[in-house]
Amino acid sequence: MEYVIEMNHITKQFGTFKANDDVTLKVKKGEIHALLGENGAGKSTLMSVLFGLYQPEAGEIKIKGKPVKINNPNDANDLGIGMVHQHFKLVHNFTVLESIVLGHETTKGGVLKMDEARKKVMELSEKYKFKIDPDVHISDITVGMQQRVEILKMLYCDNEMLIFDEPTAVLTPQEIDELMKIMKQLVAEGKSIIVITHKLDEIKQVADRCTVLRKGKSIGTIEVAETSKEEMSEMMVGRKVNLHVEKSPFQPGEPVFEVKNATIHSKHGKDVVKDVSFTVHKGEILTIAGIDGNGQSELIYGITGMIPMEEGKVFLNGKDITGESIRQKCLDGVAHIPEDRHKDGLVLDYTLQENLVLQTYYLDRFQKNGFLKFDAIREYAKKLIDQFDIRSSRGEDSVVRGMSGGNQQKAIIARELDRNPEIVIAVQPVRGLDVGAIEYIHKQLIAQRDAGKAVLLVSLELDEVMDVSDRIVVMYEGEIVADVKPEEVTVEELGLYMAGAKRSVSHEAKK
Template structure:
């Protein structure tokens, strides 16, 4: 059997950790090959070795049967290897075309020929069904479109082998469907794809074979057609995983969060939240279901003090918190797992220990008379790292050095540990593997059972259905219906999310 890529017995070490321990991966021509593993299992590290960002301590790489030494990404590009990173490497102020040609600009008489470049970009995007406006600025296009730009960047450089690193982590369900079609089209045009993921549904839908890594070690490679989500999950975490969420019926009590006639504008000064009314009770998980961009982000920002509403009122336990600054909102009893962990969740150049006390560092015992007590800070961090299984070399490791999933676990540990009266969980399991998702869902239910109010905002419909007690559907900034989770299904919710109506849907007023 001839392979387009062979990575044999790769070992990659970092101080205090073996990220890849003797891992082998073989990619066939024209296949979509999944690389599956828990958060921090070593998937991205292995692909960063293939892309030349890291040098392995041991092992060899063969491209089309020839041994190669990939010393940097330029060498990878020359060998026809392109990588679409999980966190996009784009310049927001540049246009689509400027981003795609960056570092490989076509020149005419010493000047960059943007006209020619835009034509080339358009031709490639048509060939692969990646419709993108070559003249649009990155800051003005959706996350799904930005991802297409990253894919076009690799194709513009002549990539035959594409590495997708967690490509669906930040996409809406519709964008995920489109991406799957794009991947199938790429393969039909002769490309080969390695897909780093831990979403079993996507593997079953689009992949031919799957290589599993657990804690840095290669567990095996299987044909997807001969596997099930259960068997893949067991290979990945080393035990059986329960996909259904077990919980007792909710026992809602007094209203914790009450929102009346809320109006919030977005960055373009257009009303994103329109006259919205909502209440969340103690002892319940209220899920918000909606297509991305229907006001969810602005609603969360208004509740947490990150954005001032234009009008309306937000009360927590009867206290008006409408225009309080974020720290005061937090101190009133609100916890916030933000949807963008890098923007609002972490200070990436602080240690993981410092990040774990971001909400409480100025309080006893972490500080006295304005002086931080690092012994107590790191003691607390250590407890939570163990309790929430945050995979990190130590509590002194910088947050940016952790995998996305472990960064997420650290944020969840910080917010849930304080056991706030209202816990806002926005995309809480984004980028997490099935084992971690199971744990986080249990934590949210535990908070509910302690009599806390949980507001769950997620684009994953099955998560909203599984974890919520009641579901509020948001459409164009309004709550259009409220339904009981055990009396609805994906079809009904999908209809409501698209602005349709349902006979069973409750009156949101």
């Protein structure tokens, strides 16, 4: 059997920790090969070894049957290997065209020749229906577009073996479908693809074979068509996982959190949120659904106090909290699990214990006369690490930057929920997480609801919206266009509301 990529018995260590422990991966020519595993299972590390970002302690790599040494990404490129990273590696103040040719520029007499490059980029863009503007800056385009730029970068270098690391973590359902089509088209042209993911639906949709990693070890390689999602999730987590959310019937109580006539401008002065009103009750999970970029992020920034609201009021248990500081809102009982965990949720170079008291370090239990009580903070951190199963190499002393995405997210959730809030505002709380972590976080949100608290969830994942919500409001172009119950609506209908093709009659009547 001819394999284009063979990684045999690869071991990669960081200190005493084995991120990859004797892992073997073999990819056939012209196949989509999925690499499946929980956060921290060693998937990205293995691909970083293949791409030359890390050197393995043991094992060998063969490309098209020949043993090779890949010292850096340039070697990988020369062998025809390209990679789209989970956190895109693009220069924000470069244009799209400059970003694509970076590192592969054509020069003549020391002068950049961009005309041929532009022609080639536009031809590739047409061929794969990417619809990109080569002259706009990376900082001005959506994440979905940035991903297309990363893919074009690989195609521009004529790479034959393509690695996609969590390619759908930041995409809308429609963009995911587009990406799947592109992957199939690439394989039809004779390219080979490795896709790192933990989304079982996507593996079923595009992959031919799948290799499962668990805790750094290879559990096995399976034929996707012959394996059920349940079997795959059990291989990945090591136990049976409930892929459906269990929750008791919905019994809403008093209103807890009310937003009235919120209007918010964007940086460019136009309305991104237009006269939005809704109420979340005790014992209710209200989900704001919508395609990314329809005002959900700005709405949450506005009501949590991160950006100003032009108009509108926010009430918590009847008290007007609109103009309060963020700290006061926290003290009143607002918990916020933010959309961007790196930018707004954590201080990445602080330790785990420091991050766990970011909202509470000024309380008497953690300080006296302005001096922190380090022992109290350490004991508190240990309790939360245990209670919320936060895994990291050095426990409470771990620097957060080095932790996996799922464990970073658990740290934020532990910090926010342990304050016993009245309302939990959770924005994309499971974005980029694996089935084990998703199951865990959904259980935490449902436990809040069952304890009579209010939960406001913002999600782009339709499965999550349908599974977890008690009530769903859909935002389109800054307005609420539907207010429905999950049992009364189909996924297809939700998709139509999200695309602006439909508005609910009941919602129009409520206005």
